[in-house]
Amino acid sequence: MDAIKGFFIAQAQHLREEVWEVARQIGEHPELGYKEYFASNVLCGFLQKHGFEVIRSIAGVETAFLARFKGTRPGPKISFLAEYDALPDVGHGCGHNLIGAASAGAAVILSKSLELSGEVLVIGSPAEETSGAKVTLVEKGIFEDVDAAIMFHPGSQNVPIISSLALDALEFTFHGRAAHAVAASYFGVNALDAMINFFVGINALKKQIPQDMKINGIITEGGTVPNIVPERAVARFYVRARRRKDLDELREQVIRCAEGAASMVSAKMTWQKFEFSYDEMHTNLSLAECFTKNLQEMGINQIAPPQTAMGSVDMGNVSRAVPAIHPYLTLGTGTEIPHTRDFAQATLSPDGEELVMLAMQTLALTGWDVINDKKLLQKIKREFRLRK
Secondary structure, X not given: OOHHHHHHHHHHHHHHHHHHHHHHHHHHOOOOOOOOHHHHHHHHHHHXXXXXXXXXXXHHOOOOEEEEEEOOEEEEEEEEEEOOOOEOXXXXXXXXXXXXXXXXXXXXXXXXXXXXXXXXXXXXXXXXXXXXXXXXHHHOOOOOOOOEEEOOEEEOOOEOOEEOOEEEEEEEEEEOEOOEOOOOHHHOEOHHHHHHHHHHHHHHHHOOOOOOOEEEEEEEEOOOOOOEOOOEEEEEEEEEEOOHHHXXXXXXXXXXXXXXXXXXXXXXXEEEEOOOOEOOOOOOHHHHHHHHHHHHHOOOOOOOOOEEOOOOOOHHHHHHHOOEEOOEEEOOOOOOOOOOHHHHHXXXXXXXXXXXXXXXXXXXXXXXXXXXXXXXXXXXXXXXXXHO
């Protein structure tokens, strides 16, 4: 490890207690998406203390923020993505308290170098668990002049290269006509019958699509009392596929199922997206290779091969706009199941502290390489252009 990277490691050790306190405070005060006022304040306060200019409520999102630190001369612009929303009832069962603290810590580490060129950003992105704010941030141009977007996620393995499934969140409403269920059932149009037909059709469709396509739905409204023919029934679905192109085709099949189900009982059907759509994650392999080398420099040699996460992340939308990585790093023994209280508790344990330290150091070293290695940055950008 060269001298400047040794300097960054020393800075990380100096910041250890402070960064862990950020992670701990956010972990002990879980907040749902778009309501992360405490977490946003903690992260912004930490970054301002270390000389970052902080702009809050960016892109019209109240709990989003942009923190920036300019180097002594022009150069690349590197962004670290901070997440900090929690899950209902579970708390930080996805470890976003660790993500936010590690990204902010990595940025502060880089800011301590007198040789820093370019600009280091921390982009606070709320609500990843629901309707992810990164979609809005991309659409509002927050990433327009960013050269690379970097973050990590706690997981069960060390996986530098991941892909994810594209996602559409669809709400279907069936409109019928109310009537007395016994005395005048002939007058009614049963929206719930249309909904049941829809689910039968979806179950048939599931048998015809590849295993990497997923359709999962629930009924959120299905009538009020048994003796009234339901005039309204509502369902929500997550529809996923490996590629946006394939998902667009699958979405049309699902919509046709809904239309057919409505016509069978003379009901009407409307649909809408109830959350933002996520694109699949495109890991920039050149950037991931750099992250992997730095992970190995940190003494981590148990590195898993590329994997497709059977879920969806709004970082996928970022990866369509700029070169990006979203590696997973092992929390503890890797046996805790994400989205559980046990996982949330693990983020507040000594294992969580060790992971924050590893993550922020590896992120910082990777950011430094991108800023200072012109050939690496050219390689990253060339790969991004070719894939796009």
